[in-house]
Amino acid sequence: MAQVETRPKARRTGGSPIGATIPRRMTAAPQSDDDNPLRGPPELLGQFGEFGGRYVAETLMPAVEELARAWPEAWADPTFVGEYRAILRDYVGRPTPITEARRLPEAVGGGRIFLKREDLNHTGAHKINNCIGQVLLARRLGKRRIIAETGAGQHGVATATACAYFGMPCVVYMGAEDVARQALNVVRMRLLGAEVRPVTSGSATLKDAINAALRDWVASVADTHYVIGSVMGPDPYPLMVRELQRVIGDEARAQLLERIGRLPDAAVACVGGGSNAMGLFAAFVPDAAVKLYGVEATGEGLQGRHAATMARGRVGVFHGMRSLVLQTDDGQLLEAHSISAGLDYPGIGPEHAFLHATGRARYLGVSDREALAATELLARTEGIIPALESAHAIAALPAVIRELGRDAVVLVNVSGRGDKDMHTVMKHLDPATLDLIDKAEREREAARAALRGAAGEESLIVDGHVLRSERKEGT
Numbered sequence: 120m121a122q123v124e125t126r127p128k129a130r131r132t133g134g135s136p137i138g139a140t141i142p143r144r145m146t147a148a149p150q151s152d153d154d155n156p157l158r159g160p161p162e163l164l165g166q167f168g169e170f171g172g173r174y175v176a177e178t179l180m181p182a183v184e185e186l187a188r189a190w191p192e193a194w195a196d197p198t199f200v201g202e203y204r205a206i207l208r209d210y211v212g213r214p215t216p217i218t219e220a221r222r223l224p225e226a227v228g229g230g231r232i233f234l235k236r237e238d239l240n241h242t243g244a245h246k247i248n249n250c251i252g253q254v255l256l257a258r259r260l261g262k263r264r265i266i267a268e269t270g271a272g273q274h275g276v277a278t279a280t281a282c283a284y285f286g287m288p289c290v291v292y293m294g295a296e297d298v299a300r301q302a303l304n305v306v307r308m309r310l311l312g313a314e315v316r317p318v319t320s321g322s323a324t325l326k327d328a329i330n331a332a333l334r335d336w337v338a339s340v341a342d343t344h345y346v347i348g349s350v351m352g353p354d355p356y357p358l359m360v361r362e363l364q365r366v367i368g369d370e371a372r373a374q375l376l377e378r379i380g381r382l383p384d385a386a387v388a389c390v391g392g393g394s395n396a397m398g399l400f401a402a403f404v405p406d407a408a409v410k411l412y413g414v415e416a417t418g419e420g421l422q423g424r425h426a427a428t429m430a431r432g433r434v435g436v437f438h439g440m441r442s443l444v445l446q447t448d449d450g451q452l453l454e455a456h457s458i459s460a461g462l463d464y465p466g467i468g469p470e471h472a473f474l475h476a477t478g479r480a481r482y483l484g485v486s487d488r489e490a491l492a493a494t495e496l497l498a499r500t501e502g503i504i505p506a507l508e509s510a511h512a513i514a515a516l517p518a519v520i521r522e523l524g525r526d527a528v529v530l531v532n533v534s535g536r537g538d539k540d541m542h543t544v545m546k547h548l549d550p551a552t553l554d555l556i557d558k559a560e561r562e563r564e565a566a567r568a569a570l571r572g573a574a575g576e577e578s579l580i581v582d583g584h585v586l587r588s589e590r591k592e593g594t
């Protein structure tokens with residue numbers, strides 16, 4: 120397992136996508152690194168130390184400014200917050216429980232391990248917490264159309280679900296590579312009434328989907344809200360998405376206090392853009408005794424293809440924010456890779472870059488292979504099949520326990536369930552299952568052909584029963 124201890128080098132390069140190389144305006148003067156942005160005055164919150172800000176094209180600035188004004192107002196409005204909380208309770212199924220792992224500790228070197236069960240949310244991941252909040256806000260702003268990007272498909276499904284719930288049209292941009300590996304989620308989005316637009320440019324993954332969504336937004340900004348799926352993008356998104364996800368940490372904190380009467384020694388979560396981790400961390404950042412571990416994807420290893428932004432990223436401007444980015448010496452974006460579509464992103468939210476730079480959070484790396492093994496481990500020890508993204512957090516547990524000792528109380532976020540990943544998991548862990556399914560399909564086809572041939576007829580055969588048959592010409 121790669122341990123990531125690098126500090127970002129101060130370097131200012133631009134990424135490639137729309138608006139990314141055009142620094143327009145920062146939301147506020149940079150704070151000193153001593154300032155905790157979670158406690159800072161509201162007008163400074165768009166900036167996390169040297170990270171964050173608002174780097175967008177001129178056409179988008181009014182929409183982003185409108186959001187920056189509307190969001191704090193909405194979040195301070197008891198009617199808005201009351202409606203959001205009621206939907207999370209009655210529709211999403213919150214609070215999600217914490218489950219104490221019974222057999223997992225033995226396999227990871229000890230510890231008392233509590234799993235925060237975001238996999239039990241409606242739609243199967245944490246993403247829905249953010250989507251419900253943002254679509255509510257879009258309605259408040261009078262927007263009539265929703266767009267979103269998606270990687271693993273979970274954010275797309277959650278956005279499509281929120282749009283179905285509120286009766287709003289929805290377009291989801293998805294890299295063609297991800298369309299192929301997350302086909303089940305494509306079907307779900309379409310069934311929910313969303314239009315899925317595959318994106319074939321670049322590496323055809325999450326970053327390209329974000330570029331396409333930003334391009335749509337430039338052209339449609341008057342009536343469209345862009346639901347960004349993580350704590351990234353221009354201010355106020357990183358802050359707004361964190362607040363909409365902090366329900367994860369707030370609930371888990373209260374649940375642990377009630378269950379064992381103390382806070383955990385560590386909170387652990389995977390990081391793609393970083394929303395499930397920020398949602399968990401937000402409740403513990405002020406508690407210095409609680410160690411925070413983010414887990415990023417080292418893919419095939421740091422020498423090969425990976426998505427290890429903390430280990431290998433440098434400061435740059437990308438997707439509307441200043442943060443750490445995987446890039447060449449010339450500031451060209453590098454393609455990221457992870458077996459999990461949701462972690463396959465060459466950037467990271469600015470607040471994570473800040474927590475990393477100040478040393479408040481540590482970031483560990485987990486490879487594709489380790490994540491696959493952790494998927495199987497959690498399935499067999501606890502009867503919980505995690506999303507491949509969440510499996511990265513599970514795979515980091517041996518390193519965390521080694522560091523904190525066998526008596527440590529560790530809270531891990533299971534950000535989503537694994538159904539969407541079964542094809543990928545089978546291909547790597549259990550190719551025999553795929554062979555079995557293939558063989559059964561071939562045998563069934565052969566049996567049908569034989570039946571048709573024997574009857575000398577064109578037949579409609581369903582489950583071995585001849586429902587209709589016609590004599591073939593010339594027989």
Ligand SMILES: Cc1ncc(COP(=O)(O)O)c(C=O)c1O
Pocket residue numbers: 244245270271272273274348349350389390391392393394395396460461462506508509534535536
């Ligand atoms: C289940 C799950 N966990 C984690 C992630 C990563 O996103 P984030 O880092 O914003 O939580 C995704 C992204 O699609 C996901 O589907």
